[in-house]
Amino acid sequence: MCGSTRERPTRGRSTAARRCTRGPTGWPTPGATARTSTSTSTTTPAGLRCATPTGSPPRSAGAAAPPRARRRTRTSSSPDRYAAAVEQGLVLRVATFNIRNGLALDWLNSWWFRRGAAVTAIRSLGADVLGLQEVYEFQRGYLVRKLPGLRWHGQGRGGGRSGEQCPVAVSGGFLTVLEHRTRWYGETPDVPGTRLPDASFPRVATLLRLRDQRTTREFAVVNTHLDERHPANRAASVRQLVGWLDPAVPAVVMGDFNAVPDDGDVMGPLLEAGFRPAPVTGGTVHRFTGTATGRRIDHILAGPQWTIEEAGVERGRPDGKLPSDHWPVRATLRL
Template identity: 50%
Template sequence: MAMLRVATFNIRNGLGLDGRNAWPFRRATTARTIAALDADLVALQEVYGFQQRYLERRLSAYRFVGEGRTDGRRGERCPVLVHQDRAVVVAHRTVWFGATPDVPGTRLPGAGFPRIATMATVRLEPEGRLVQVTSTHLDEASEDRRRVAAAQLVEMLDPDLPQVLMGDLNADPTSEVIDVLADGGLVLVEPEGTTGTEHAFTGRTDRRRIDHVLVRGDVRVVDATVLTARLGCALPSDHWPVRAVLDVGDE
């Protein structure tokens, strides 16, 4: 079995009008928080290019893969971070939810923004096991669009590989979005306790849990938790990260 540590974290886009919680005031804490996750694979959401460049300089152990949602270069990203001492990127692609998923900027009807998923196939070292990991951020305004995106995503996942799907799904654990993913064979990882993940820069832990890790295939959940440690004066984001420890079976 290959032990694998994964985490998902919506870091809040750096263009938000957040006053004292704006990106320049919290970026160091964000980087420290990601490093403290000590994860082999990390899924981030709401990452602009300038945020990614900052984090790449401070998290040099990781390779970042993923494209901007606007046109493949600009706009928010959902990068997958791969620890280079623990895994090797074999292949990766960014897909857009909608009728033409390989065309940058594609969006679902009625969506205010394109929504994307970054899918990376990685080889775990030293075991050599292949795993597909996906980072995504679903529509914030429409349950219907979230369901459509979830169904489309299920169809795009490699049926022959163990799956780790992570992201801000804008959906509660009991939502129909989770049901759609479950119908596609994905199992929701349940962190210990009842800690929420979305806190709107309050630092609270009793709000909604909308950031999730799901797995499929020969993957066993060893442990999972929402991390609420504050590693600086500023909050790292308006979300708390979720981390899971997984056992991935042999081929």
């Protein structure tokens, strides 16, 4: 607002410019209705907005300020977005990615050389829910720092931060985590370190129950890494996993199964429960060769309530580097 009408030397500036104050510099909130004003204003190229309406006489010293025109209240379009989400149903982007454990002696393919590429690969997936495997705590800490928009859940094989993890990362925004837990395959699934007979290591599953704030729909996500050496343990793990799920709750199961799609002992219990694999082609493990001809052992399976709209294997090389010895798998689902 202009503070005085006392004339001063202009020094090349117009009277209108002297009566102007710098306008707001912030951008409008995305999705919000643009704020308008009923008063006439003049905006200069420098971003100045004149507070006195064009053509009005200057106000004398001591005179009461005229009442300001009431500005319209901003209105958010969030209800419109939520209404659209309810109409089209819950659309969820999920992905699974074995990032290769950071203690492996892979020389130039070691974690320290490829961790930046792993972050770029994860970002490019654009997943709402992401399941990772072979994650040690120091790897998780790096990802937490580099991917601040994600919320991480899951314990290590030994409980807490000990051992390899199968964490689930949830993108901030429209998903609320109602419950999360880590379970171990074996006779005592809630006891950290439990393992199946002859298993080299304990194997875990990270289970989440989530609610979509836009549609209020609830669903479950399971991320796991099955035994790589003993087929009987893989089959027993899947049978136990299916038993943990509530058939009434839509679920997504993903991870490194160490089993190909036609392995009936591993895939059979899930298929019998109504799960369907996301349709992808080519291999997912390449042992740092970068080929697409390896075995397909990384899977996403959706329960019968879901529609699988799209799926694929991401075979990119960020900055010319392989982010892991596995390719990530992604899928878009509708509930």
